[in-house]
Amino acid sequence: MSPRLFRAPSDTPGQRPERPLRITVDGEPVDGVAGQSIAGVLLAAGRTSWRTARSGAPRGVFCGIGVCFDCVLTVNDVPDVRACRRRAADGDAVTTQTRAAEDEDAVTTQTGAAGDGDEPAVRARTAPESRGDRA
Amino acid sequence: MTAASREDARRHVVVVGAGPAGLAAAAAALAAGARVTLVDAAERPGGQYHRTLAEEFGGPHDGGSPFARLRRRVLGHPRCTWRAETSVWALERPDPEQPGPPLVHTLTGPADGNGRRRRVLTPDALVLAPGAHDRVLPFPGWDLPGVYAAGAAQALVKGERLVIGDAVLLAGTGPFLLPVAASLLAAGAGLREVLEANPAATVARGWARRPWELTAQPGKAAELARYATLLARHRVPYRTGRTVIEARGEGRVEEAVTARLRPDWSVVPGTERTVAVDALCVGHGFSPQLELPLAAGCTLLRTPAGPAGEFVAVDGDQLTSVPGVYAAGEITGIAGAPAARTEGALAGWLAAGGEPAAPALRRVRRNRDRGRAFAARLAAAHPVGAAWPGWLRSETVICRCEETDYGALCRAAADEAGAAPRVTKLATRAGLGPCQARICGPIVAELTTRLRGAPPGGPAEGLPSAAPHRRPLAQPIRLGELARTPDAPDTGTTDPSDPTDPSHPSEPTDSKESTA
Ligand SMILES: Cc1cc2nc3c(=O)[nH]c(=O)nc-3n(C[C@H](O)[C@H](O)[C@H](O)COP(=O)(O)OP(=O)(O)OC[C@H]3O[C@@H](n4cnc5c(N)ncnc54)[C@H](O)[C@@H]3O)c2cc1C
Ligand code: FES
Numbered sequence: 001m002s003p004r005l006f007r008a009p010s011d012t013p014g015q016r017p018e019r020p021l022r023i024t025v026d027g028e029p030v031d032g033v034a035g036q037s038i039a040g041v042l043l044a045a046g047r048t049s050w051r052t053a054r055s056g057a058p059r060g061v062f063c064g065i066g067v068c069f070d071c072v073l074t075v076n077d078v079p080d081v082r083a084c085r086r087r088a089a090d091g092d093a094v095t096t097q098t099r100a101a102e103d104e105d106a107v108t109t110q111t112g113a114a115g116d117g118d119e120p121a122v123r124a125r126t127a128p129e130s131r132g133d134r135a
Numbered sequence: 136m137t138a139a140s141r142e143d144a145r146r147h148v149v150v151v152g153a154g155p156a157g158l159a160a161a162a163a164a165l166a167a168g169a170r171v172t173l174v175d176a177a178e179r180p181g182g183q184y185h186r187t188l189a190e191e192f193g194g195p196h197d198g199g200s201p202f203a204r205l206r207r208r209v210l211g212h213p214r215c216t217w218r219a220e221t222s223v224w225a226l227e228r229p230d231p232e233q234p235g236p237p238l239v240h241t242l243t244g245p246a247d248g249n250g251r252r253r254r255v256l257t258p259d260a261l262v263l264a265p266g267a268h269d270r271v272l273p274f275p276g277w278d279l280p281g282v283y284a285a286g287a288a289q290a291l292v293k294g295e296r297l298v299i300g301d302a303v304l305l306a307g308t309g310p311f312l313l314p315v316a317a318s319l320l321a322a323g324a325g326l327r328e329v330l331e332a333n334p335a336a337t338v339a340r341g342w343a344r345r346p347w348e349l350t351a352q353p354g355k356a357a358e359l360a361r362y363a364t365l366l367a368r369h370r371v372p373y374r375t376g377r378t379v380i381e382a383r384g385e386g387r388v389e390e391a392v393t394a395r396l397r398p399d400w401s402v403v404p405g406t407e408r409t410v411a412v413d414a415l416c417v418g419h420g421f422s423p424q425l426e427l428p429l430a431a432g433c434t435l436l437r438t439p440a441g442p443a444g445e446f447v448a449v450d451g452d453q454l455t456s457v458p459g460v461y462a463a464g465e466i467t468g469i470a471g472a473p474a475a476r477t478e479g480a481l482a483g484w485l486a487a488g489g490e491p492a493a494p495a496l497r498r499v500r501r502n503r504d505r506g507r508a509f510a511a512r513l514a515a516a517h518p519v520g521a522a523w524p525g526w527l528r529s530e531t532v533i534c535r536c537e538e539t540d541y542g543a544l545c546r547a548a549a550d551e552a553g554a555a556p557r558v559t560k561l562a563t564r565a566g567l568g569p570c571q572a573r574i575c576g577p578i579v580a581e582l583t584t585r586l587r588g589a590p591p592g593g594p595a596e597g598l599p600s601a602a603p604h605r606r607p608l609a610q611p612i613r614l615g616e617l618a619r620t621p622d623a624p625d626t627g628t629t630d631p632s633d634p635t636d637p638s639h640p641s642e643p644t645d646s647k648e649s650t651a
Pocket of ligand 1: 065153176177181185224264286287314463475
């Protein structure tokens with residue numbers, strides 16, 4: 001069995017009906033309900049992994065709260081978005097990411113700014129992720 | 136004096152984190168007369184403990200609970216500015232000669248978006264309450280999909296109405312495994328068993344020590360009893376002295392190997408059992424989120440609680456080593472939500488310049504002290520056994536981001552040149568990936584220290600003990616956002632043109648309109 005949505009007894013009947021939404025993941029439509037995170041949509045659709053690590057190993061959600069960066073994917077052309085923290089919006093075009101064929105020329109999209117004084121002011125992030133094109 | 140200038144003369148308290156600690160801090164600071172800006176990266180207040188469903192799911196079902204009342208009181212307060220979906224990405228100490236709270240750099244908008252609104256807050260006092268995250272010790276196969284931190288399972292149930300599987304195994308150590316088990320069962324998930332790595336004797340000794348302290352956490356004993364009843368009713372075994380030593384599967388977890396542990400967590404050979412699972416949740420306590428306190432320059436305190444036993448050092452007033460910077464909640468020690476609340480209340484009141492001798496504070500301080508005693512009790516009842524690296528293999532991934540394995544750490548440690556953690560980091564790439572060592576940092580530091588023959592627990596020689604948590608930015612920011620000039624310094628006065636209506640916390644309208 002896979003992850004699945006459940007109903008709780010505290011879900012009062014007669015409340016606003018769930019609003020469906022649809023996103024695409026590598027071009028394929030995936031249905032969810034408004035209020036879910038992108039990770040929630042993917043998990044509820046039965047997908048436990050969507051990213052590939054350097055070795056080619058599959059990755060999905062691990063910490064669930066934005067700490068581990070295992071769940072990152074590209075949302076509407078913006079890479080490295082934490083799926084567990086980003087709320088899904090109807091029409092989001094999601095593409096999965098891979099580091100398996102790490103591209104040295106990949107665009108660095110995140111920078112570090114000094115937080116504690118003894119680090120350089122702006123530091124290119126060491127491991128940009130190139131976007132995968134798995135369909 | 137006009138009303139406006141009177142407002143300006145009030146102290147501006149910035150509270151980072153709207154969990155139990157941060158919300159209580161905001162409430163107390165408001166009660167003491169300050170203007171408050173409450174900031175949280177999440178869309179709704181509550182933190183990890185009071186995680187609520189999005190409104191689209193029907194919203195939080197807790198209208199009458201004490202938490203809901205507190206939330207309404209704080210967010211609806213005329214002197215409170217609530218900033219949802221707002222990450223603090225840097226703290227800037229403007230002048231090292233001028234001790235005082237740093238400037239607070241924030242980004243408001245959808246998580247990791249590229250058009251978020253930048254603001255700089257200038258607090259008179261800062262309360263840091265960023266909480267903690269699960270600590271998970273590595274084991275072979277822990278990087279397979281379907282293996283989750285215990286808190287992830289909890290967050291998905293509470294925040295997404297999602298259960299992670301129907302043959303779930305929950306393992307690790309600490310009382311937190313129990314509420315996770317309860318949530319999964321209540322949500323109808325199939326739970327195989329709950330494994331507490333420590334032997335029953337250690338757990339019982341920790342809990343039974345100084346029994347009078349338990350009465351200070353009145354709900355706790357009853358809560359434990361409730362969990363025990365629930366597990367029994369669902370016929371879910373709670374086993375002590377046993378843990379998961381390996382996860383196996385093709386592309387996702389399919390099997391867990393469990394084994395008996397001795398009190399030091401060495402594996403008893405021949406006791407291995409293979410269990411079919413569709414999800415595995417593991418938690419070995421919590422690690423405090425130390426990047427903000429470190430960015431502010433706060434001194435850390437080492438506790439004897441095994442790996443990641445570092446917390447923000449605070450005095451009896453929750454004041455850190457940096458003037459004007461207070462800390463509350465799990466970043467000062469892992470003691471649960473009630474303790475986080477009392478620390479927050481004290482920190483908020485004093486940060487706002489409230490009377491330190493106020494009679495009501497006596498009770499708060501007493502509860503806070505009991506909370507600290509409770510934290511010590513938890514640490515004693517659920518320690519991390521020193522022999523845990525025994526279940527690692529040469530090819531076991533330690534740094535999930537860079538896939539640095541245990542063998543690489545062993546080789547780097549054997550190499551004389553690789554003696555300092557910083558060098559290990561460069562030689563192995565451990566800790567250099569996107570999570571910036573949040574998950575593996577303290578573990579790599581502990582393993583490296585041990586591999587070099589030093590006793591675990593002591594800080595690595597020649598390095599500040601905080602090294603594993605030191606990272607240049609607290610949260611990612613994108614180049615485009617960095618290039619944009621932030622809004623004028625936000626001193627916390629209410630801006631009538633600000634579309635963020637504090638009475639509608641889950642609709643941070645300003646974030647949406649600034650997204651391209
Ligand atoms: C995933 C998870 C689930 C948990 N579930 C439970 C549970 O069900 N029951 C239980 O008893 N205990 C639970 N805990 C333990 C929990 O940590 C404490 O009991 C309690 O929530 C601690 O309160 P706090 O206020 O210190 O921190 P938290 O509740 O963690 O609140 C911290 C807040 O700070 C915010 N924050 C952090 N960094 C930043 C930043 N840079 N910028 C902006 N905002 C920031 C976070 O978004 C968060 O809302 C859980 C812990 C975790 C990690
Ligand atoms: S699952 Fe860890 S960051 Fe999303």
